[in-house]
Amino acid sequence: MLIPCPYCGQRDVSEFTYQGDGNRTRPNPSSTDRAAWNAYVYDRTNPAGEHREIWQHSGGCRAHIVVVRNTLTHAVVASSMARARTRADRREPT
Amino acid sequence: MADRLSPLEPVYRPGNHGNLAGGAGVVLGERQPGSIVQLAVWSGQERPALAVMLDVTGMRLPDGAGSGSAREDIAAFGFAPGRFLLVSEAEGLADRLRAALSEELGTVTDLSHGRTAFRIAGAKAEWVLAKLFAIDFALAAFPTGAGRSTSHHDIFAQIQRSGPEQFDLYVFRSFARSFWHTLCRAAEETGYEVR
Ligand SMILES: [Zn+2]
Numbered sequence: 001m002l003i004p005c006p007y008c009g010q011r012d013v014s015e016f017t018y019q020g021d022g023n024r025t026r027p028n029p030s031s032t033d034r035a036a037w038n039a040y041v042y043d044r045t046n047p048a049g050e051h052r053e054i055w056q057h058s059g060g061c062r063a064h065i066v067v068v069r070n071t072l073t074h075a076v077v078a079s080s081m082a083r084a085r086t087r088a089d090r091r092e093p094t
Numbered sequence: 095m096a097d098r099l100s101p102l103e104p105v106y107r108p109g110n111h112g113n114l115a116g117g118a119g120v121v122l123g124e125r126q127p128g129s130i131v132q133l134a135v136w137s138g139q140e141r142p143a144l145a146v147m148l149d150v151t152g153m154r155l156p157d158g159a160g161s162g163s164a165r166e167d168i169a170a171f172g173f174a175p176g177r178f179l180l181v182s183e184a185e186g187l188a189d190r191l192r193a194a195l196s197e198e199l200g201t202v203t204d205l206s207h208g209r210t211a212f213r214i215a216g217a218k219a220e221w222v223l224a225k226l227f228a229i230d231f232a233l234a235a236f237p238t239g240a241g242r243s244t245s246h247h248d249i250f251a252q253i254q255r256s257g258p259e260q261f262d263l264y265v266f267r268s269f270a271r272s273f274w275h276t277l278c279r280a281a282e283e284t285g286y287e288v289r
Contacts, residue, residue: 007159007175008243012228015245059245061174081175083137 015059112282119218119284129187135200164256171241210270215260218284
């Protein structure tokens with residue numbers, strides 16, 4: 001399987017580390033909402049199809065990237081820098 | 095100037111090795127640059143930071159991921175978003191860069207003692223490296239001056255093409271001797287000369 005790193009281009013999957021489901025939203029660290037923490041830690045959508053997930057190009061540029069991968073075919077339909085998403089979530093200027 | 099010690103010293107054997115039927119296909123060697131420096135730039139500060147690099151080193155990097163430039167005395171390339179490796183024959187580059195670079199723009203880390211620099215040159219250089227790394231070494235995909243971050247199993251390597259048939263590799267010093275064995279073994283097929 002090849003994963004397109006936004007910085008490095010197409011690279012072999014062996015250069016990457018899987019960092020899990022990219023659909024989760026981490027509760028505020030000071031939150032005491034147990035249901036929210038439970039959902040963050042345990043709930044996964046586990047779709048048979050397109051899945052948004054986080055990978056790190058640990059054997060390359062070391063950037064964290066958001067990959068949309070089809071879990072049935074392994075086709076990667078999108079990849080982008082995770083930092084761009086973080087910034088958008090925080091509404092910080094880029 | 096302090097003595098430069100090599101982690102390869104016990105296993106470095108100058109001369110010709112391997113299959114020499116067609117002559118040595120590559121020349122392998124360790125370089126001992128005076129400075130190996132990492133420049134990490136804060137988000138959005140690439141242009142002013144690279145202007146400082148140009149002032150200090152005379153190196154102007156083309157735009158784009160992994161772009162770089164290589165001369166005999168100094169080389170630089172991007173290896174990750176906002177991160178650049180600078181390699182100079184002269185000692186003290188980290189200090190000169192740090193003095194010129196505002197903390198608002200980025201940080202400078204002296205890696206001179208933390209990396210070992212290898213050079214592989216010759217008609218079979220692409221072929222030998224392609225055995226070790228799953229990236230495209232063809233000149234069209236990996237132009238002269240450009241840099242790549244990749245790894246051979248868990249040995250992380252930063253690679254710059256410093257000539258049409260020449261590559262410079264930067265490997266963590268603690269892995270350098272093991273990697274040198276691997277590189278020599280990969281070059282046995284084509285024959286290699288150690289200088
Ligand atoms: Zn990458």
